[in-house]
Amino acid sequence: MSENESSVPQSRGPAEHSVREQIVEAAEAHFSHYGYEKTTVSDLAKAIGFSKAYIYKFFDSKQAIGEAICAKTLSTMIAAVERAVADATTPSEKFRRMFKTLVETGAGLFFNERKLYDIAAYSAGEGWPSARSYCERIREILTEVVREGRESGEFERKTPLDETVHAVDLVMQPYVNPLQLQYNLDLVEEAPVQLSNLVLRSLAP
Amino acid sequence: MSENESSVPQSRGPAEHSVREQIVEAAEAHFSHYGYEKTTVSDLAKAIGFSKAYIYKFFDSKQAIGEAICAKTLSTMIAAVERAVADATTPSEKFRRMFKTLVETGAGLFFNERKLYDIAAYSAGEGWPSARSYCERIREILTEVVREGRESGEFERKTPLDETVHAVDLVMQPYVNPLQLQYNLDLVEEAPVQLSNLVLRSLAP
Numbered sequence: 001m002s003e004n005e006s007s008v009p010q011s012r013g014p015a016e017h018s019v020r021e022q023i024v025e026a027a028e029a030h031f032s033h034y035g036y037e038k039t040t041v042s043d044l045a046k047a048i049g050f051s052k053a054y055i056y057k058f059f060d061s062k063q064a065i066g067e068a069i070c071a072k073t074l075s076t077m078i079a080a081v082e083r084a085v086a087d088a089t090t091p092s093e094k095f096r097r098m099f100k101t102l103v104e105t106g107a108g109l110f111f112n113e114r115k116l117y118d119i120a121a122y123s124a125g126e127g128w129p130s131a132r133s134y135c136e137r138i139r140e141i142l143t144e145v146v147r148e149g150r151e152s153g154e155f156e157r158k159t160p161l162d163e164t165v166h167a168v169d170l171v172m173q174p175y176v177n178p179l180q181l182q183y184n185l186d187l188v189e190e191a192p193v194q195l196s197n198l199v200l201r202s203l204a205p
Numbered sequence: 206m207s208e209n210e211s212s213v214p215q216s217r218g219p220a221e222h223s224v225r226e227q228i229v230e231a232a233e234a235h236f237s238h239y240g241y242e243k244t245t246v247s248d249l250a251k252a253i254g255f256s257k258a259y260i261y262k263f264f265d266s267k268q269a270i271g272e273a274i275c276a277k278t279l280s281t282m283i284a285a286v287e288r289a290v291a292d293a294t295t296p297s298e299k300f301r302r303m304f305k306t307l308v309e310t311g312a313g314l315f316f317n318e319r320k321l322y323d324i325a326a327y328s329a330g331e332g333w334p335s336a337r338s339y340c341e342r343i344r345e346i347l348t349e350v351v352r353e354g355r356e357s358g359e360f361e362r363k364t365p366l367d368e369t370v371h372a373v374d375l376v377m378q379p380y381v382n383p384l385q386l387q388y389n390l391d392l393v394e395e396a397p398v399q400l401s402n403l404v405l406r407s408l409a410p
Binding site: 156159163164168171174179180183184187194195197198199202203 | 368
């Protein structure tokens with residue numbers, strides 16, 4: 001019926017991009033207030049003043065909108081981690097800051113934007129691409145830090161790199177995965193410190 | 206109305222002990238089938254053929270019955286851990302077996318007696334005394350293993366014992382606490398191995 005419908009979903013022009021953004025922002029505001037799980041696309045359409053059909057031109061499903069919101073939220077967290085790591089000088093300090101920032105931004109989301117946190121937790125539980133790529137990016141940053149520590153002689157090199165990274169990633173998971181962080185909120189201060197100490201002892205040459 | 210009512214709850218005689226046992230066993234069978242949260246004491250009384258008033262002579266509340274069931278379940282798990290630790294020769298091996306057995310018994314409970322697992326998870330979430338004493342006992346066994354390793358020279362002694370035990374306990378929590386284990390069930394094979402390796406590297410002198 002319109003030009004939009006015939007375009008390829010992955011390669012939209014700037015105008016469409018801005019409409020998508022507009023829908024995502026309105027949906028984010030709506031979901032932050034009413035929650036993701038309980039809202040239908042019809043509710044959302046009514047609330048943000050677009051027709052349901054118009055929204056479906058840009059997003060295949062409610063999940064696609066949730067995905068876009070989740071990706072935005074998680075990429076803000078990743079950016080905070082990247083800044084924290086860039087600010088540190090030694091690999092040990094990079095690891096500490098990485099862990100601390102991940103927990104702080106996750107807990108901040110929980111306490112300040114609970115409904116957005118719930119979308120992130122839901123996405124982690126369902127294994128959405130946004131949640132998976134968040135985990136992959138965390139793992140990449142961690143791999144980089146461990147590799148740097150091995151090269152500078154600050155960390156041991158006997159254990160295969162993959163095994164080390166995987167195990168350290170497992171230690172961080174309960175504080176990084178929003179599905180689990182909610183059970184560990186009383187530990188957000190001490191756990192990153194205590195666990196970073198333990199991990200750094202395990203990484204010592 | 207009866208002698209039972211005038212006795213001190215904590216020091217019941219053998220006859221009362223056996224009635225309590227009977228109620229706990231019947232309740233366990235009932236809860237394993239219908240779940241703890243959805244069942245009332247009235248439902249339970251009807252199902253096991255005792256009057257509600259009679260049950261209340263022995264237990265103050267549904268929680269008190271849940272507590273008794275939970276304590277039984279958790280003490281079976283503790284016994285399995287104690288046997289596993291006793292069978293091992295070195296402190297490192299004791300730690301590996303402890304972690305492995307905790308995860309295996311927890312996952313076994315989840316897959317074979319899901320309703321009992323749910324009571325254990327609920328008790329952990331609510332901080333029931335049964336769940337708290339389970340965690341304390343795990344920590345005692347862990348402390349004993351770490352202390353033994355320090356004495357034999359197998360583990361390092363620079364880090365304060367309390368700090369080491371606390372951090373290792375944090376590493377195990379997501380697999381030991383039934384509230385969190387349910388999110389980590391796809392990791393029950395690899396996580397205890399990978400995390401034991403990491404913990405033992407951190408404990409190396």
